[in-house]
Amino acid sequence: MNQMLLNALLLALRAIRRNLMRSFLTVLGIVIGVGAVITMVTLGNGATRMVSDQISSLGSNLLILRPGQQLGPGRESAGAANFRLTDVEALQAQIPSLRAVAPVVSSRVTLVVGSQNWSSQVSGTSNAYFTAGNWKIGAGRSFEEDEETAGKAVCVIGDTVRKQLFGSGSPLGGELRVKNFTCVVVGLLAAKGQGAMGQDQDDVVLMPIRTVQRRLTGNQDVSTVMLSMRDGANADQVMVQIRRLMRERRKLAESEEDNFNVMDTKQIAETLSGTIRTMTGLLGAVAAVSLLVGGIGIMNIMLVSVTERTREIGIRLAIGALEHEVLLQFLIEAVVLSALGGLIGITLAFVACLGLTALMNMPFLFNPGINLLAFVFSAVIGIVFGYMPARRAASLDPIVALRYE
Amino acid sequence: MTQNDVGTLLISLRKVTKTYGEGTATVQALNGVDLDIGQGEFVAIMGPSGSGKSTALNILGCLDAPSSGHYLFRDIEVDALTRNQRALLRRHYLGFVFQGFNLLSRTSAQENVELPLLYRGEDAAHRHEASRRALAQVGLTGWEHHTPAELSGGQQQRVAIARAIVTQPLVLLADEPTGNLDSKRGHEIMELLVSLNRDQGITVIMVTHELDMAAYASRVVRFADGNVGSDSMKVAA
Numbered sequence: 244m245n246q247m248l249l250n251a252l253l254l255a256l257r258a259i260r261r262n263l264m265r266s267f268l269t270v271l272g273i274v275i276g277v278g279a280v281i282t283m284v285t286l287g288n289g290a291t292r293m294v295s296d297q298i299s300s301l302g303s304n305l306l307i308l309r310p311g312q313q314l315g316p317g318r319e320s321a322g323a324a325n326f327r328l329t330d331v332e333a334l335q336a337q338i339p340s341l342r343a344v345a346p347v348v349s350s351r352v353t354l355v356v357g358s359q360n361w362s363s364q365v366s367g368t369s370n371a372y373f374t375a376g377n378w379k380i381g382a383g384r385s386f387e388e389d390e391e392t393a394g395k396a397v398c399v400i401g402d403t404v405r406k407q408l409f410g411s412g413s414p415l416g417g418e419l420r421v422k423n424f425t426c427v428v429v430g431l432l433a434a435k436g437q438g439a440m441g442q443d444q445d446d447v448v449l450m451p452i453r454t455v456q457r458r459l460t461g462n463q464d465v466s467t468v469m470l471s472m473r474d475g476a477n478a479d480q481v482m483v484q485i486r487r488l489m490r491e492r493r494k495l496a497e498s499e500e501d502n503f504n505v506m507d508t509k510q511i512a513e514t515l516s517g518t519i520r521t522m523t524g525l526l527g528a529v530a531a532v533s534l535l536v537g538g539i540g541i542m543n544i545m546l547v548s549v550t551e552r553t554r555e556i557g558i559r560l561a562i563g564a565l566e567h568e569v570l571l572q573f574l575i576e577a578v579v580l581s582a583l584g585g586l587i588g589i590t591l592a593f594v595a596c597l598g599l600t601a602l603m604n605m606p607f608l609f610n611p612g613i614n615l616l617a618f619v620f621s622a623v624i625g626i627v628f629g630y631m632p633a634r635r636a637a638s639l640d641p642i643v644a645l646r647y648e
Numbered sequence: 649m650t651q652n653d654v655g656t657l658l659i660s661l662r663k664v665t666k667t668y669g670e671g672t673a674t675v676q677a678l679n680g681v682d683l684d685i686g687q688g689e690f691v692a693i694m695g696p697s698g699s700g701k702s703t704a705l706n707i708l709g710c711l712d713a714p715s716s717g718h719y720l721f722r723d724i725e726v727d728a729l730t731r732n733q734r735a736l737l738r739r740h741y742l743g744f745v746f747q748g749f750n751l752l753s754r755t756s757a758q759e760n761v762e763l764p765l766l767y768r769g770e771d772a773a774h775r776h777e778a779s780r781r782a783l784a785q786v787g788l789t790g791w792e793h794h795t796p797a798e799l800s801g802g803q804q805q806r807v808a809i810a811r812a813i814v815t816q817p818l819v820l821l822a823d824e825p826t827g828n829l830d831s832k833r834g835h836e837i838m839e840l841l842v843s844l845n846r847d848q849g850i851t852v853i854m855v856t857h858e859l860d861m862a863a864y865a866s867r868v869v870r871f872a873d874g875n876v877g878s879d880s881m882k883v884a885a
């Protein structure tokens with residue numbers, strides 16, 4: 244029995260060596276399929292994790308209030324009135340569960356320092372923004388009270404802006420030209436890195452909101468309000484309180500819909516992660532198709548060689564091989580090839596994922612499940628397509644198999 | 649081995665027919681063949697092309713089953729055997745040289761010759777030695793590592809013969825074993841078959857078209873239209 248297994252192994256290895264090109268193509272088909280599936284799914288998982296990590300770095304207790312109805316297909320926020328600073332004060336005063344309420348109004352501008360210029364987003368806000376947005380001051384300071392109330396030309400800049408405009412020198416005390424005015428850099432934000440959507444979170448300039456309103460937007464509007472809840476606060480309750488207060492302040496009648504919306508960033512995170520998971524699934528499906536195509540390629544190779552293999556089987560049967568001995572040889576051959584392909588595929592996928600996740604600043608989450616699944620699937624494909632034609636041939640009379648054309 | 653004890657019945661065909669195809673396109677390749685062959689005989693089968701020689705030899709070699717009739721091999725009813733039992737019969741008792749060689753492509757001469765030993769479960773050392781000896785017997789020393797594509801037709805034929813005799817079978821069935829050889833090589837092969845027959849008691853059944861090859865045999869069976877036309881035994885060797 245053992246002897247038979249050894250013989251079958253020997254014959255299988257000889258057959259692989261004898262048909263190097265066919266063996267190579269078979270392995271290649273599996274390598275591509277397995278590699279693609281594992282790479283896609285691993286990258287998808289990494290992306291999901293990255294998004295949720297980064298959104299939670301925003302601060303998990305963050306709500307965002309915007310004018311207009313809840314965004315959705317065909318429901319744009321256009322037309323709804325912006326907020327005022329008094330709304331922000333009312334929210335802060337009347338809802339005790341809110342720790343920090345930061346008004347935000349943004350404008351895209353070109354910044355100039357000496358001969359350097361850089362286009363960036365300037366956001367007018369208050370010191371509450373640092374709390375709400377989970378920002379740390381890396382150097383210098385935040386705004387002082389009189390700077391906020393008087394709308395002085397001071398700013399706190401993000402790390403990217405510093406790099407672009409000040410290079411290696413210290414930005415503190417430096418002067419930044421913004422359109423028609425000059426503002427003094429008083430603080431530098433600690434770097435956060437890439438955002439959930441791949442955007443650079445450090446490419447920001449923060450100013451007191453009154454400064455932006457007076458010098459850049461020219462009105463009293465507040466376009467977004469960021470609200471940070473106290474620890475342990477119930478997001479749903481707080482959102483209800485915010486809605487009630489805002490409906491009252493915006494004098495909405497019973498029958499009217501909200502002309503503003505409150506979003507929970509946790510919810511956004513979940514939605515986003517869900518979206519990415521869906522995309523991962525999709526990519527996985529595409530990759531699965533490539534695995535299938537690899538399988539069909541193998542089938543093709545096997546079918547093309549079926550004439551030769553049938554004659555080979557006829558020869559073996561004619562000189563005294565038993566049907567199951569021949570089948571065992573073919574089974575081993577198929578297993579060896581598909582396992583080899585599977586292992587190479589897994590190794591290549593591992594290397595590719597390591598490189599790509601490093602390149603995209605994503606966490607590399609090794610997923611044993613998908614590795615196993617892809618491997619098993621490839622093995623099944625290899626075995627089915629490698630073994631099935633042999634099964635038919637081995638059941639023929641030797642003379643019929645020998646005459647097969 | 650002892651002297652030939654010609655006479656013990658080894659093979660007997662009874663009313664064996666073989667029909668190929670279906671409906672109007674049927675070909676009656678064998679037409680009720682009766683044939684007895686004793687142990688140690690050297691039989692040459694002759695006859696015109698299409699007379700059923702190869703068909704009969706395939707049936708004798710348990711490669712093909714008759715459409716009707718009986719085949720007894722050493723008193724074993726071959727038709728009643730299972731596929732595996734017939735395979736074992738081929739493995740242990742029969743050596744077959746095909747008209748079309750049927751060597752494994754891209755496989756060295758030596759590996760081709762070793763194959764029957766491998767299925768017999770012989771160890772590597774013995775396989776190696778026996779296959780080299782068989783190749784030497786057919787004059788192919790030095791060609792062990794050539795694949796069929798690198799060998800001439802005659803050389804391939806000799807590899808096929810080496811593969812059939814490497815197991816020292818009870819019966820050697822050869823379908824035109826000298827068909828691709830020049831007459832000098834052909835005579836060498838015939839002397840080899842004669843010596844296998846004489847010294848090792850191997851029963852040889854050989855299909856041939858050439859009279860001077862058939863002359864080596866102790867008995868000539870002539871086929872005509874799927875039947876045995878004449879059967880002549882040589883009186884003395």
Ligand SMILES: Nc1ncnc2c1ncn2[C@@H]1O[C@H](COP(=O)(O)OP(=O)(O)OP(=O)(O)O)[C@@H](O)[C@H]1O
Pocket residue numbers: 646668669675676677695696697698699700701702703704747
């Ligand atoms: N697989 C097959 N299918 C259909 N007909 C066949 C098959 N094999 C042989 N025949 C027919 O059976 C008859 C006998 O064939 P066989 O091969 O036995 O002849 P042969 O005596 O060996 O001839 P040759 O000397 O040419 O080799 C022929 O008419 C042939 O056409």
Ligand SMILES: [Mg+2]
Pocket residue numbers: 701702703747823
């Ligand atoms: Mg013939």
